[in-house]
Amino acid sequence: MKLKIEFSGGLELLFGNQKEYAVDVPCSEQQLTVGKLLPWTRDQLLKDRPELFMKGDSVRPGILVLINDCDWELSGTLDAELQEGDKVLFISTLHGG
Amino acid sequence: MADVEQLRHENALLREELAKLRAQLATNARKADPGSAPAAAAAAAAAAALPSTHDNSSNGCAAQTVCSTCPIQADAASLQQQSEGAAAEQATASSSSNAHQALHGLSKAQVERYSRQLLLPSFGIAAQGRVCSSSVLIVGCGGLGSPAALYLAAAGVRKLGLVDHDVVELSNMHRQVSHSEQRLGMHKAASTAAAVAALNSSVAVDTHLQGLTPSNAVGIISQYDVVIDASDNAPTRYLINDACVACGVPLVSAAAVGTDGQLTVYNAGGNGPCYRCLFPECPAAANCSRCADAGVLGPVPGVMGVLQAVEAIKLVGGVGQPLAGKLLLYDALAGRFSSIKLRGKAPGCAACGEGGMTREGVAAFDYAAFTGGQTANDGPPVPLAVLPAKQRLTAAQAAQLLQAAAADGTAREDDLPQQQQQQQQQQRNEGAKALVLLDVRPPEQFAVMSLPGAVSVPYLQLEQRLPEVLALCGASSAAAQQHDAAAAAGSISNGTSNSSSSQRVVVLCRRGNHSQLAVQRLRQAGVPAVDVVGGYEAWAAEVDSAMPVL
Numbered sequence: 001m002k003l004k005i006e007f008s009g010g011l012e013l014l015f016g017n018q019k020e021y022a023v024d025v026p027c028s029e030q031q032l033t034v035g036k037l038l039p040w041t042r043d044q045l046l047k048d049r050p051e052l053f054m055k056g057d058s059v060r061p062g063i064l065v066l067i068n069d070c071d072w073e074l075s076g077t078l079d080a081e082l083q084e085g086d087k088v089l090f091i092s093t094l095h096g097g
Numbered sequence: 098m099a100d101v102e103q104l105r106h107e108n109a110l111l112r113e114e115l116a117k118l119r120a121q122l123a124t125n126a127r128k129a130d131p132g133s134a135p136a137a138a139a140a141a142a143a144a145a146a147l148p149s150t151h152d153n154s155s156n157g158c159a160a161q162t163v164c165s166t167c168p169i170q171a172d173a174a175s176l177q178q179q180s181e182g183a184a185a186e187q188a189t190a191s192s193s194s195n196a197h198q199a200l201h202g203l204s205k206a207q208v209e210r211y212s213r214q215l216l217l218p219s220f221g222i223a224a225q226g227r228v229c230s231s232s233v234l235i236v237g238c239g240g241l242g243s244p245a246a247l248y249l250a251a252a253g254v255r256k257l258g259l260v261d262h263d264v265v266e267l268s269n270m271h272r273q274v275s276h277s278e279q280r281l282g283m284h285k286a287a288s289t290a291a292a293v294a295a296l297n298s299s300v301a302v303d304t305h306l307q308g309l310t311p312s313n314a315v316g317i318i319s320q321y322d323v324v325i326d327a328s329d330n331a332p333t334r335y336l337i338n339d340a341c342v343a344c345g346v347p348l349v350s351a352a353a354v355g356t357d358g359q360l361t362v363y364n365a366g367g368n369g370p371c372y373r374c375l376f377p378e379c380p381a382a383a384n385c386s387r388c389a390d391a392g393v394l395g396p397v398p399g400v401m402g403v404l405q406a407v408e409a410i411k412l413v414g415g416v417g418q419p420l421a422g423k424l425l426l427y428d429a430l431a432g433r434f435s436s437i438k439l440r441g442k443a444p445g446c447a448a449c450g451e452g453g454m455t456r457e458g459v460a461a462f463d464y465a466a467f468t469g470g471q472t473a474n475d476g477p478p479v480p481l482a483v484l485p486a487k488q489r490l491t492a493a494q495a496a497q498l499l500q501a502a503a504a505d506g507t508a509r510e511d512d513l514p515q516q517q518q519q520q521q522q523q524q525r526n527e528g529a530k531a532l533v534l535l536d537v538r539p540p541e542q543f544a545v546m547s548l549p550g551a552v553s554v555p556y557l558q559l560e561q562r563l564p565e566v567l568a569l570c571g572a573s574s575a576a577a578q579q580h581d582a583a584a585a586a587g588s589i590s591n592g593t594s595n596s597s598s599s600q601r602v603v604v605l606c607r608r609g610n611h612s613q614l615a616v617q618r619l620r621q622a623g624v625p626a627v628d629v630v631g632g633y634e635a636w637a638a639e640v641d642s643a644m645p646v647l
Contacts (some may be wrong), residue, residue, distance in 0.1 A: 008426060009357050010386045019431075048557060052384055062380020064424075066437050073440035089437070091426070093376060094352035094359050095475075096388040097241040097329040097398060 001025050001032050001084055005041060009092035011063065016047040034065065035078035037088065064091045202226050207299075211253055224414035225253070231413035234258035234321040236309050236337055238285040240388070240398030241327035241351050241405060243275035243292075248406035250293040254413065256301040257293060258321055261285040262308030263474065272395035308473065309333060311464060314340040315456045323409045326350040327402060329388065329475040331379055332464040336473075338363060338372035339454045339462065347419070348372075349408040353398035354386050358427035360404050361439070362419040364449070365412065369421035374443040379468040387475055392541070397429050480631075481610045483617055488627050492635040495603055499548070502532035533570050535604045535626070537615045538633070542607060542647055548636070556611040559618060570602045570624045602626035607647065608634050 005021045012019045025032060025040055035057060042053055052060060058078060059065060065072040066089040072080050082088070201222045208215065211225050231254050235242045238261040249257060263285050265276045275292040276285065286304040293302055305317060309328075318324055318340045326337045326348055334350070341348040347365040350372065351358065363371045404425070411417040426435050448454040454462075464473070472479075490498065536543055536551040543553040554566055602619065604626050606612040612628035619626040629635065637644040 008428065009359065010354060010391060013386075019428075049383075052381075060380065060384055061378035062376060062384045064375065064437075069435065069437045071438060071440040074438070091359075091424075091437075092384060093380060094354045094357060095329060095331055095334060095385045096352055096354035096391075096393060097237050097239050097327045 001027050001030060001082065003037070003082060003085070004087040005045065006087065006089040007091075008089065009094050011053075011090050011092040014048050014050075014053055015045050021045055030084065032082045033078065034067065034072060034080045034082065034088065037082065038078075041090075059090065062093045064093065065089070066091065203229060207253065210297075214252070220414065220416055224416050228410060228414045229253050230255050231323070232256035232258065232321045233323045233325060233409050233413065234260065234318060235289075235325045235327055236260045236333065237327035237329060238273070238275065238289040239263075239269065239327065239329060240272040240353060240393065240395075241402035242325070243273045243289060244399050244402035245325050245327055245405045245409070246275055246289050246293055247296060248403055249409060250297045250300045252406070252410050253297065254300060256303065256321075258303045258305065258317065259286040259289050259293075260305040260309050260317070261289075262306060268389075272393060272398050274399065309336060309340075310473075311336060311460050311462055315344060315459050318346055319344040319456075321346060323412045324348050325405050325409055327405065330473055331382075331385065331468045331471050332473040334372060335379065335467065336459070336462075336464050339448050339459045340456075342371055342373075342448045343454050343456045343459050347412050349405045349412070351401040351405045353401045353427075354388055354393055355391050356394050356397055356429040358397050358401035358404075358429070360401055360408070360420060360425040360427075361423060362408055362412070362421045365419040365421045367421055368441040370440055370442050371446060371449040373448040374441075374446045375439065377443065377447065379471070381469060382471050382478075389475070389477065394429055397427070400427055400429075477608060478610060480608070481613050483613045484628065488616060488620075489613075489630050490603065490627050491630055492639040495605070495629045496636070496640045498532065498603065499534065499550075503550075531601055533602045535566070535570075535602060535615065537604055537606045537611050545647060546645055548605065551605065556606065556615055559615055563618075563622065566619070567622055567624065570619065570626065604628040605636075606632045608632045 002022070002024050005023055007015050007019055015021070023045070025037060027036070038054060038057070038059065042050055046053055053063075054060065065077075066087075067075055067080055067082070068087050069089070075081075203211070203222065203226060207225075207229060211229075214220050215222050215225055233249050233254050233256075235246050235249070235257065238246065238259055242259070242261070246257060246259060261284065265273070265281050265283050265285055265288050267281060269285075270276060270278070273285070275289040276283075277288070277292075280288040280291065284304070284306045286306050290302045290304050293300055305313070307313070309317065314336055318337075324337060324341050324346050326334060328334055328337065338348060338350075340346075341364050345364070348363040348371075349360075350363055351360040353359075363369065408420055412419055420436075422439050422441070424437050424439055426437065427433075428435075442449055444450055446453060465471070534548060534551045536547050536553050537556040537559065538553075539555050539557070540553060543551075543555075547553070552569065554562055559566065602624055604612040604615045604619070605628065606615070609628060609630050609632040612632055616626045616628045631638070633644070634646055637646045
């Protein structure tokens with residue numbers, strides 16, 4: 001499934017300092033949940049400090065997941081179904097001021 | 098002539114007004130922090146920051162919307178008896194402006210000062226009137242709080258509360274634009290108060306120099322219409338959120354690090370989430386970069402702080418739609434703003450959910466424990482203590498060692514991996530002391546300055562580049578071990594102590610934390626490295642005061 005994966009708020013530093021990735025994620029019968037995408041993203045795209053991206057099956061506290069610019073809480077978090085062409089954005093919350 | 102007379106007259110009145118404001122500011126500062134020397138200095142400087150001569154005819158009414166306490170009008174009434182000509186005009190103007198004020202509550206000076214906002218169809222006199230009677234609290238007088246305070250003062254809010262416990266430092270100046278070189282070392286809240294007073298003397302300012310704490314948060318926040326979170330650390334962000342929820346005060350929250358900014362409004366009616374709905378569990382410190390480590394492009398917090406002022410003015414003015422339930426992202430490098438839709442309130446939220454945070458609950462909550470021991474001051478990380486003292490050098494000891502090595506011509510000036518040079522060096526050093534100085538700071542810091550001969554291996558790359566590093570250190574450590582063995586056998590001592598003989602790989606970082614972890618890793622790999630307590634900061638303090646400190 002072809003997806004756009006983006007990182008923001010400093011999270012891109014874990015991913016080779018690259019904010020946008022166009023990826024083709026292997027899946028069966030065009031079925032892919034965010035829960036499946038997370039470990040794939042960690043294993044395929046992450047370059048540094050994997051402990052700062054995931055905790056258990058989900059993302060670390062402080063990371064927001066947006067599917068097509070909507071909070072993943074609105075579409076079922078880990079069970080949210082992705083579709084061809086979707087954009088998944090991972091944002092690390094910032095504290096600096 | 099009549100114009101000149103009147104200007105002179107106004108001048109005299111405004112001087113009086115300024116003198117009163119200075120006195121009031123000094124009193125405020127004393128109240129805010131009795132007996133504190135910085136507060137007294139702040140008051141003096143704040144008073145000095147007020148314009149000494151009147152050069153702006155709109156710098157007028159100090160009492161905002163309440164005519165009976167307006168010093169200008171009171172003075173005008175008493176002066177009227179002394180002078181017939183110009184004073185009669187003044188009295189006419191005063192009474193007629195009173196008549197106008199009755200319609201909308203703004204004085205002539207206020208109408209003229211805010212005229213460009215009054216002309217706005219989407220804003221106008223009613224919204225300006227509400228702004229002029231509003232109060233806004235700004236927590237944090239740094240990169241976000243500076244522009245937010247300036248714009249809110251310029252917009253004419255009645256009262257600004259300024260909270261910060263920190264003092265102005267040189268490294269703040271590129272983004273914290275409410276401070277000035279003259280005010281380096283002053284409390285930030287007092288420094289921002291001086292900037293506000295210079296910009297719009299009609300704004301009442303309350304400074305809170307102790308910062309926001311669980312015990313004072315509710316008492317302070319409940320006095321304001323809107324709160325701006327311009328803080329820089331997790332415990333304070335949770336504290337502000339909880340106190341705003343408990344007091345029912347809307348919260349304009351922003352953050353900026355590097356070249357990214359984020360902005361949203363919490364607690365502004367509707368089903369929008371609060372900070373705890375979004376982040377029920379506190380992110381680990383390592384998950385949030387700090388400006389002091391990751392850096393920040395000056396205008397980025399500026400943009401976000403100005404946007405906070407916009408949202409606060411919308412809220413107190415009662416215009417537009419607050420940016421609630423959405424998160425605005427600013428990517429400075431891409432030149433892009435984007436807005437994302439956030440979840441609604443979390444039903445079980447510990448702050449805004451049913452049976453959530455109360456005013457008493459805020460004071461009793463342990464924010465340090467909740468945030469895993471993060472401090473509320475965004476200061477440098479707590480010094481680690483993972484190495485035993487004998488595996489560490491003071492900066493002065495390291496300097497001696499380096500000097501001795503330089504005298505032997507053994508300090509390396511080449512970057513790794515230049516194996517050939519390394520072999521030559523090894524041959525040259527046969528039997529002599531070899532010294533490897535490993536600098537484990539990020540490349541950006543290394544690029545600013547480093548000790549002569551230091552080899553850059555950023556800590557985060559250490560694992561990946563370990564073979565390379567071991568090759569560089571291996572020869573030296575082998576030599577050191579030989580030397581150790583020889584020394585232990587008592588055959589040579591040659592003026593070098595046992596400890597220095599095993600200190601041939603010296604690891605250095607900014608503050609002496611990563612260097613300890615690096616030494617730990619190198620020792621696991623068989624290299625008897627040592628580090629420098631306090632890193633480059635200690636070096637600058639103890640050995641070379643000319644070295645710039647990042």
